[in-house]
Amino acid sequence: MDTDPALRAELDAIFEARDRSHMAPTIAAVVELLSQHPDDPAVLYEVGGAYDTDGQEEVAAEFYRRAMNAGLDGRWLRQCYLQYGSTLRNLGRVDESIAIFDEALRAFPESESLAIFRALSVHAAGKPSAALGAVLELIADRFRTDEVLRYEEAIRGNAAYLQSVDER
Secondary structure, three states: OOOOHHHHHHHHHHHHOOEOOEOHHHHHHHHHHHHHOOOOHHHHHHHHHHHHHOOOHHHHHHHHHHHHHOOOOHHHHHHHHHHHHHHHHHOOOHHHHHHHHHHHHHHOOOOHHHHHHHHHHHHHOOOHHHHHHHHHHHHHHHOOOHHHHHOHHHHHHHHHHHHHHOOO
């Protein structure tokens, strides 16, 4: 992503000053930046985030998609995937949400947050057992505590069973 550092600082300042219960000033500020930088992926992403925080999820989804297509990368892309996937889920576009999370996890396989939010979308798709199984698998993979290691085989067995339940 080729966002100018000064522009990134301006975006950060706008969001630092935001009031989540009154997003109109934040939206106005980022839309103004968008008029000056219509193809900048960071600006597109932040416009999406502002609309998303304001509850305008249809508008947000379009800006998230545009930011990704414009070349958003790194941690910003990971965050955008999460917000876009969650927004699609909230809009009832659950299959699209799961597909976005699958794409995101191919790009960022170590992201626990993406895996957790994917499980929420799987749950929203009416597959609660598969969602819980995915979370158990994540726990077995990432939380390498003495207790998890002691019961790892049982956790993984339960995860596999639960993931198979919703596929019957």
